[in-house]
Amino acid sequence: MQTTATEAGTPEAAICARNITRDFEAGQTTIRVLHGIDTEIRSGEMTYVVGESGSGKTTLISIMCGILWPTEGEVKVFGTDIYKLSDTELVKFRLQNIGFIFQQYNLIPSIDVAANAAVPLIAQGMPREEARERAKVLLDKLNIGNQADKLPRQLSGGQQQRVAIARALVHEPRLVVCDEPTAALDASSGRRVMDLLREVAVAPDRACIIVTHDNRIFDLADRIIVLEDGRITHDGKEMPDDH
Amino acid sequence: MLTGDAQKFYGLLFGIGFSTLLITQQMTIFVNLVERGASGVYNAPEAEVWVMDPVSRTTDVSYAMPGTALDRVRSVPGVEWAVPHLRAQANVRTKDGDLEGVAVIGVDDATLIGMPQRMATGDKSVLYAPDSVVIDDVGTTRLFSNGASAIGERLELNDQRAVIRGIADSIPSFTSTVVLYTRYSSALNFVPGTRNRLSFVLVGVSDGQTAQEVAARIEAETGLKAETREEFSQAGVDFIIENTGIPTNFGITVFLGFVVGIAIVGLTFSLFLRDNIKQFGALKAIGVTNAKIVQMVGAQAGMVGTIGYALGVIGTVAFIKGFSANPFFKGFYIPWQIPLISLLAVVIILAITGLIAIRSVLKTEPASVFR
Numbered sequence: 047m048q049t050t051a052t053e054a055g056t057p058e059a060a061i062c063a064r065n066i067t068r069d070f071e072a073g074q075t076t077i078r079v080l081h082g083i084d085t086e087i088r089s090g091e092m093t094y095v096v097g098e099s100g101s102g103k104t105t106l107i108s109i110m111c112g113i114l115w116p117t118e119g120e121v122k123v124f125g126t127d128i129y130k131l132s133d134t135e136l137v138k139f140r141l142q143n144i145g146f147i148f149q150q151y152n153l154i155p156s157i158d159v160a161a162n163a164a165v166p167l168i169a170q171g172m173p174r175e176e177a178r179e180r181a182k183v184l185l186d187k188l189n190i191g192n193q194a195d196k197l198p199r200q201l202s203g204g205q206q207q208r209v210a211i212a213r214a215l216v217h218e219p220r221l222v223v224c225d226e227p228t229a230a231l232d233a234s235s236g237r238r239v240m241d242l243l244r245e246v247a248v249a250p251d252r253a254c255i256i257v258t259h260d261n262r263i264f265d266l267a268d269r270i271i272v273l274e275d276g277r278i279t280h281d282g283k284e285m286p287d288d289h
Numbered sequence: 290m291l292t293g294d295a296q297k298f299y300g301l302l303f304g305i306g307f308s309t310l311l312i313t314q315q316m317t318i319f320v321n322l323v324e325r326g327a328s329g330v331y332n333a334p335e336a337e338v339w340v341m342d343p344v345s346r347t348t349d350v351s352y353a354m355p356g357t358a359l360d361r362v363r364s365v366p367g368v369e370w371a372v373p374h375l376r377a378q379a380n381v382r383t384k385d386g387d388l389e390g391v392a393v394i395g396v397d398d399a400t401l402i403g404m405p406q407r408m409a410t411g412d413k414s415v416l417y418a419p420d421s422v423v424i425d426d427v428g429t430t431r432l433f434s435n436g437a438s439a440i441g442e443r444l445e446l447n448d449q450r451a452v453i454r455g456i457a458d459s460i461p462s463f464t465s466t467v468v469l470y471t472r473y474s475s476a477l478n479f480v481p482g483t484r485n486r487l488s489f490v491l492v493g494v495s496d497g498q499t500a501q502e503v504a505a506r507i508e509a510e511t512g513l514k515a516e517t518r519e520e521f522s523q524a525g526v527d528f529i530i531e532n533t534g535i536p537t538n539f540g541i542t543v544f545l546g547f548v549v550g551i552a553i554v555g556l557t558f559s560l561f562l563r564d565n566i567k568q569f570g571a572l573k574a575i576g577v578t579n580a581k582i583v584q585m586v587g588a589q590a591g592m593v594g595t596i597g598y599a600l601g602v603i604g605t606v607a608f609i610k611g612f613s614a615n616p617f618f619k620g621f622y623i624p625w626q627i628p629l630i631s632l633l634a635v636v637i638i639l640a641i642t643g644l645i646a647i648r649s650v651l652k653t654e655p656a657s658v659f660r
Contacts, residue, residue: 104659113574113655134578141576148658152571155294169577213575225659257659 059122060221060253061087061110066119068105068276079105080276082119089220090250092243092266095257096285097273103257104225106273110255111144111223112136124220141169145214147243149226151206153198153213160185160194163212170217177216184212188242204235211243222247224256233262240266261285294564300557301593302600305635308550309601312543313623313631314608319539321621325463326529327522329376332405332459333396336491337500339521340371340507343514345489347525348376349392349462353485354513361511362490367498368507372397373473374489377480381467382445383432391428391446391467395476402491404457404470410440411455416472422446423455427616428467444469446479460620463529547634555642562586562646569650570658579651586647590639598635602628 066083069076079102087093087110095103108114110121112128121128124143131139145166153162161174163181168174178194185191188208190201198206207227214222227243228236240263247254248268256267264270264285272280280286329348330339340362345351362371375395383389396403401413409426416423422444424432429439444451446469457470471479477486492515494503504515516524530536562569569582605623612618 108656108659111574113659137573137576137578139576140574144576146571146574146658148567148571150567152568152658154568154572165572165577166575169572169575169581 059086060089060124061085061255062122063087063106063110064120066106066109066121067117068102068109068114069117078276080109080116083276083278085271085278085281087221087253087255088269089253090248091268092248092254092256094264094267094270095255095273096259096264096270098259101273102276103273105276107223107225107255107257111146111221112140141166142217143220145217145219145222145247147207147210147214147222147224147227149229151198151203151210151230153206153209155198158195158197159190159201159209162198162209163216165213166217166219181212181216184216185209187246188212202235203231204239207231207235207239208242211239211246215246220252222252222254224254224258226258226260227256228258228260228263236260236263294561297557297561297564298593301554301561302597304550304553304557305594305597305638306600306604307553308546308638309598309631309635310604310608311546311549311601312634313602313605313627315539315542315546316627316630317605317609317621317623319535319543320624320627321618322463322535323526323529325461326525326527328460328462328525330518330522330525332457333374333403333491334406335402335493336374337494337518338492338504338507338515339518340490340492340511340513340515341488343512345514347528348489348521349525350528351376351488353483354487354490355485356487358487358511358513359490362492362507362513365503365507365510367495367503369493369495370400370402371490371492372400372402373487374403374491375473375476375480375486376488377476377482379447379469379480381432381469384442389432389467391469392462393446393476393480394468394470395473395480396470397491398472398474401472405459407458409456409458413455415454416470416475418452418454420450420452420475421454421471422451422475423457423470424453425457425459425461425468425470427459427461427465427619428469429456430616431465431467447481449479451479461616465617547638550634550638551642554638555645558590558642558646559649562650566650566653567658570653570655573653574655574658582650583647586643586650590643594635594639598632601631601635 063083063085066080068080069078083106095107097103105114109116115129126139128136128139160178160181163185164177167177167180182191182194185194188211190205190208193201193205198209228239231239244266269283270285271278326347342352342354359371359373362368377393379391379393381389381391394403401416404413415421424439433439439453439456442453462468494500500517504517507513507515572582609621609623
């Protein structure tokens with residue numbers, strides 16, 4: 047199942063997506079959301095996927111990170127053809143290699159911040175206390191170490207998103223996937239979170255994909271992929287002028 | 290997750306606690322109530338074998354035998370002693386002028402075998418005095434509801450004078466009828482009747498013999514019916530179960546407790562899981578397996594179930610303790626099997642509702658967390 051990086055695409059490609067097509071059934075009709083997408087996501091970059099609602103950006107990253115099967119096509123993540131893995135292998139692959147940051151944080155409300163941040167490590171089988179300690183180190187780095195024993199509801203939105211970042215990075219994944227990480231935050235909080243994310247999530251051996259339509263943070267991107275009606279219409283360092 | 294949502298947490302606790310309380314309390318009352326069908330046997334603790342006419346069924350449903358039956362029983366090998374025992378119904382005119390139905394129990398004149406083991410007031414020997422009766426403690430609350438002392442009170446018992454000289458500490462009968470104990474010879478006077486008056490012969494067995502062996506021998510040699518203490522007490526319980534609507538009524542209540550539990554717990558559980566579906570989706574996306582999620586939900590259900598169950602059982606204990614002074618609840622206890630049955634019911638409620646509710650979580654696509 048493992049292939050070399052060269053086989054997967056260019057040497058530095060973290061994700062290599064080929065001819066990705068995705069259809070959804072809506073009653074009697076079939077709606078094609080993605081039309082044969084070909085792209086690569088490189089390590090060491092912060093890649094934005096932008097587009098209007100319904101353009102297919104969420105579907106694309108869901109497929110790229112192994113949580114939604116494509117109708118057609120192939121996705122290799124760090125050389126592994128993830129949709130040729132069994133269900134169990136795919137779940138394990140995600141747990142080892144991918145960190146997620148969600149729009150609504152999706153923290154577990156009844157456990158404290160440190161335990162929330164430690165979830166991936168605990169799921170990997172690390173003893174609870176050891177996992178908490180490792181999570182606390184990262185929380186310190188994110189300047190919320192003093193909130194480690196609080197419940198998520200006792201934190202502001204920006205602080206909760208930092209906990210979500212800690213949860214996404216605590217197991218040192220090679221791919222970080224963020225879905226509208228600033229959508230629930232005001233402008234200044236959103237900016238701070240993105241600065242932080244850039245500081246801690248971007249590394250030479252790690253790829254970071256961000257789905258967003260928040261134009262306030264476009265200047266922080268290393269690369270912007272624009273999707274329209276399930277097709278890539280722009281792939282470059284900056285947003286095209288007509289957007 | 291569950292403890293983070295106070296409303297649903299307490300909703301689940303209430304559902305499980307209420308079900309446990311209803312099931313445990315109703316079953317406790319049911320068991321104690323039907324056991325009163327055997328109170329006549331329990332109140333005569335010395336008797337190891339009860340001998341009666343073959344058609345007799347319980348202490349309260351008996352057909353009198355001729356007095357010669359006593360001698361026939363005494364002649365059976367293995368019978369250490371045998372004494373007469375009379376049980377009959379009578380009417381008492383109370384001091385207030387009311388009419389009260391009473392049970393008159395005639396115990397052996399010489400040994401007083403057939404009396405309850407303990408006396409609440411006075412001594413068993415008071416029965417040797419003329420016209421003497423001993424009333425059961427629950428009976429005093431019926432006949433002397435104003436709180437006046439029963440000792441020394443005169444009763445008009447079937448048009449004859451009877452004097453209460455003691456109060457027995459006895460187990461109330463199924464119908465909580467007032468019971469008057471007196472000597473067998475006095476009972477014959479108090480309760481006029483037919484030629485045959487002997488209700489039962491109470492038997493003690495000789496050393497080295499078992500009650501079963503002696504009972505079988507009595508039946509074989511006399512043609513009478515003989516049952517051990519355990520068999521006859523069970524017969525009293527069975528009679529209540531077979532001839533009253535009590536099992537149906539209590540059964541319906543227990544069933545309703547179960548159904549209410551399923552309804553409340555199921556609804557709350559489903560709402561809880563539905564409200565947290567994004568969190569579960571996030572966990573699945575991160576790489577937490579379905580098995581781990583089932584384990585998580587199971588652990589939380591187990592915690593809520595344990596607390597709710599404990600509250601229900603504590604509620605039942607508090608109920609029984611709280612009403613222990615009430616004559617109806619006298620001697621009530623919670624058999625150890627009942628909390629176990631309630632526990633099983635709680636486990637079934639949680640398993641059914643949990644399985645139904647968690648299906649939505651297991652079906653959730655991890656990708657739904659991005660929608």
